[in-house]
Amino acid sequence: MSLSRYIPGYSIARGMLFTLRRFFTPKVTVQYPEVVQDISPRHRGRLLLLYDEHGALKCETCFQCAQACPIECIDMGGVDTKNRYHVHWGPAEQYAERREDSALRRSGRVVPDAAFVPFAPVDLEPLDQILDEEEYDSRRIVRILERAQALYGFLPVAAIRHIASMTGAWYSEIYGVASFYEHLKLEPPPSGHEIGVCRCPVCSLRGGGRILDALEAALGTSIGGTSLDGTVRLTSTDCHGEHPHGPVVVVDGQLRTDLTAEGAATLAESLRASGVPTGRA
Numbered sequence: 001m002s003l004s005r006y007i008p009g010y011s012i013a014r015g016m017l018f019t020l021r022r023f024f025t026p027k028v029t030v031q032y033p034e035v036v037q038d039i040s041p042r043h044r045g046r047l048l049l050l051y052d053e054h055g056a057l058k059c060e061t062c063f064q065c066a067q068a069c070p071i072e073c074i075d076m077g078g079v080d081t082k083n084r085y086h087v088h089w090g091p092a093e094q095y096a097e098r099r100e101d102s103a104l105r106r107s108g109r110v111v112p113d114a115a116f117v118p119f120a121p122v123d124l125e126p127l128d129q130i131l132d133e134e135e136y137d138s139r140r141i142v143r144i145l146e147r148a149q150a151l152y153g154f155l156p157v158a159a160i161r162h163i164a165s166m167t168g169a170w171y172s173e174i175y176g177v178a179s180f181y182e183h184l185k186l187e188p189p190p191s192g193h194e195i196g197v198c199r200c201p202v203c204s205l206r207g208g209g210r211i212l213d214a215l216e217a218a219l220g221t222s223i224g225g226t227s228l229d230g231t232v233r234l235t236s237t238d239c240h241g242e243h244p245h246g247p248v249v250v251v252d253g254q255l256r257t258d259l260t261a262e263g264a265a266t267l268a269e270s271l272r273a274s275g276v277p278t279g280r281a
Contacts, residue, residue: 122158126151131166138167141177145184154185185224192231193271197223198239198248207261208247214261218268232271 004010130147134140144167148159155178164171178184197212212223219227219234226233239248246257249264251271259267 120156120158122152122156124158124162127159127162128166131163136167138169141167141169141174142181145174145178145181149184154188179224187224187226187233192274193252194233194235194250195219195268195271196235196237196250198250199223199236200238200241202241202244203239203247206244206247210261211247211249211259211264214265215268218265219272227268227272229272232268 127148130144130151134144134147141163144163145155148163149155152159160174160178161171163169164174175186178186195215197215198208199212200208215234216222219225219232221227221234223234223236237248237250247259249256249259251267
């Protein structure tokens, strides 16, 4: 057993002595790739990520490497030595740049054809005004989606992609927010009927789950979706336990507490038969 354990302040003094020995040692910085030299035991590196074969910057200054570094020893700054590109700062600009063609090439992914449009286009001028009023702030994404839904009646894919491009948020992130909040709709409202099933704990204990399963099977869609013929939309609602006598089902605005799973399936079939087919958007 070492006697140093019984000497007060021994470890502190040893650490301070080590610091003093290293304090006056000159720092070694390698100007790589201009200057290549041997790596010393005490080394700090400067990496210059230049241009690729397409003339685009290799580094996006996304700070992901600094964030992933376990000992937080990475720092970075961005400058365009050829004065051809704007150096991006802040999450909105950083993340938006990762969808550019150069970023896709570096990651080995296929660069999409800009002329290919897999979804119906919409008028984006009113949406640009909304984004400008909300200062393109991704922290206001719920408010932006609510205003976009009020504009279009639902959230079309073109609008979500445009919001992602202008705010710098990932499309999957915005889609996740839109699908999380039940009042945000990703499909156009049907011209026919709407069935709302209460999902509160009281109604669920009284058979609301069985009614929901029956409606999903009869309509061929899940909660928040539209039947294949576009005539009936299945939504969720919440009575907050105000109707303890039975699971609440709202059919075209009319509240019902007398439905069973079999009755709900029959109701869905009758509504589909009476509705006008519009097709799913």
